[in-house]
Amino acid sequence: AQKVTQAQTEISVVEKEDVTLDCVYETRDTTYYLFWYKQPPSGELVFLIRRNSFDEQNEISGRYSWNFQKSTSSFNFTITASQVVDSAVYFCGPLDSNYQLIWGAGTKLIIKP
Amino acid sequence: DGGITQSPKYLFRKEGQNVTLSCEQNLNHDAMYWYRQDPGQGLRLIYYSQIVNDFQKGDIAEGYSVSREKKESFPLTVTSAQKNPTAFYLCASNGGQTGANTEAFFGQGTRLTVV
Numbered sequence: 001a002q003k004v005t006q007a008q009t010e011i012s013v014v015e016k017e018d019v020t021l022d023c024v025y026e027t028r029d030t031t032y033y034l035f036w037y038k039q040p041p042s043g044e045l046v047f048l049i050r051r052n053s054f055d056e057q058n059e060i061s062g063r064y065s066w067n068f069q070k071s072t073s074s075f076n077f078t079i080t081a082s083q084v085v086d087s088a089v090y091f092c093g094p095l096d097s098n099y100q101l102i103w104g105a106g107t108k109l110i111i112k113p
Numbered sequence: 114d115g116g117i118t119q120s121p122k123y124l125f126r127k128e129g130q131n132v133t134l135s136c137e138q139n140l141n142h143d144a145m146y147w148y149r150q151d152p153g154q155g156l157r158l159i160y161y162s163q164i165v166n167d168f169q170k171g172d173i174a175e176g177y178s179v180s181r182e183k184k185e186s187f188p189l190t191v192t193s194a195q196k197n198p199t200a201f202y203l204c205a206s207n208g209g210q211t212g213a214n215t216e217a218f219f220g221q222g223t224r225l226t227v228v
Contacts, residue, residue: 033215043201045219091155095215098163100146105155 002027004093004104012110013082021077021107023092029053033095034068034075039106040088048090051075079109087111115140119204119220125228126191126198134189134223136204144209145187146217149173150201159202162187163209191225199227 005024013019025034036048049059051068059066063080079086089106096102117138126132136145144163148156158171162181176195181187187206191198201224207217 035216037219043203043222043224045203045205045217047216047218050216100158100161101156101217103156108153 002094002096002102004102006090006092006104006107008107009105010108010110012112014112015084016081018078018080019082019109019111021079021090021092021109023075023077023104025073025075025092025094025102025104027073027094027096027102029094029097032097035093035095035101036066036075036077037091038088039091045091048077082109082111084111084113117204117206117218117220119202119223121223122221124223124225126225128227129193131190131192132225134191134202134204134225136187136189136220137185138187138206138218139185140206140218141184142206142208142218143184144207145181146205146207147171147177147179147187147189148203148205150203150222156203159189198225200225 003026032053034051038046038048056068065078067076087110089108091106093102093104120135146161147159149159150156157173159177160168160171160179162168165181165184168179168181176192178190201222203222204220205217
């Protein structure tokens with residue numbers, strides 16, 4: 001079965017620290033998409049990144065970076081120099097062959113000033 | 114601007130009543146989805162639709178119904194058969210089986226409370 005494991009239920013760090021959110025997935029598909037979404041306290045889900053399974057290059061976007069390792073089925077997300085506005089729940093997951101997102105339980109990130 | 118609009122933002126329901134949550138998108142997306150989120154939990158799929166006039170049950174469809182008469186609209190009815198409807202409901206859309214625009218866009222959500 002396809003599933004996602006976000007082992008860190010909650011992470012709390014002090015502002016300006018770096019923090020990494022782990023994501024391990026299982027999928028039957030040989031090619032697939034992976035996603036990260038952010039859910040701030042307002043509730044709306046914000047798209048962060050989409051990664052194709054055949055592209056294993058790491059990606060950096062400002063303070064955000066993603067490390068995709070197909071061999072270990074992991075797609076980890078790092079925030080550098082965290083800010084209070086980064087406080088949110090973060091979800092990762094693959095898009096299955098029916099083009100539906102498989103959701104993990106999410107990691108709640110708390111950035112303390 | 115393109116996007117997804119959910120209404121209302123807050124909804125109160127008396128026990129035994131049916132209520133309908135609205136979801137409209139102007140992104141020309143084929144696929145639309147309804148999710149339920151309980152406090153501290155992830156998202157669970159209620160129903161989805163890949164094309165007009167067709168929809169499929171998700172993981173927790175009991176007590177809910179949907180329709181997809183227009184591409185832009187995918188309303189969700191929470192029926193009296195849903196025993197614990199208090200939750201946050203999110204609607205989403207993406208390109209679906211066309212393969213294009215596979216990232217999903219979400220509405221702002223509807224918070225439903227049974228009183």
